[in-house]
């Protein structure tokens with residue numbers, strides 16, 4: 001029965017570019033979203049957990065290939081993105097994230 005396939009829930013993506021994976025990074029390539037969510041739940045303070053989880057989500061819109069490459073490269077380092085890339089990312093963040101987002105331009109303020 002082929003029609004049955006449509007009823008199956010689409011598997012959630014567990015990897016990709018995400019907003020607010022870490023409180024000091026606006027955008028990060030996350031290789032294990034479920035795992036990172038688990039770490040947040042286990043290691044962060046009760047006050048931070050719900051806020052971190054609320055804003056940690058997949059980037060939906062498009063960023064240029066060049067920009068995505070730069071984001072991937074600066075993963076564990078503090079930001080070394082060019083101003084043009086930063087502007088591109090910030091514009092998309094403003095579109096996709098809540099206006100209550102605690103990001104102050106450099107980190108999340110809890």
Ligand SMILES: [Zn+2]
Nearest residue numbers: 055097101103
């Ligand atoms: Zn945000």
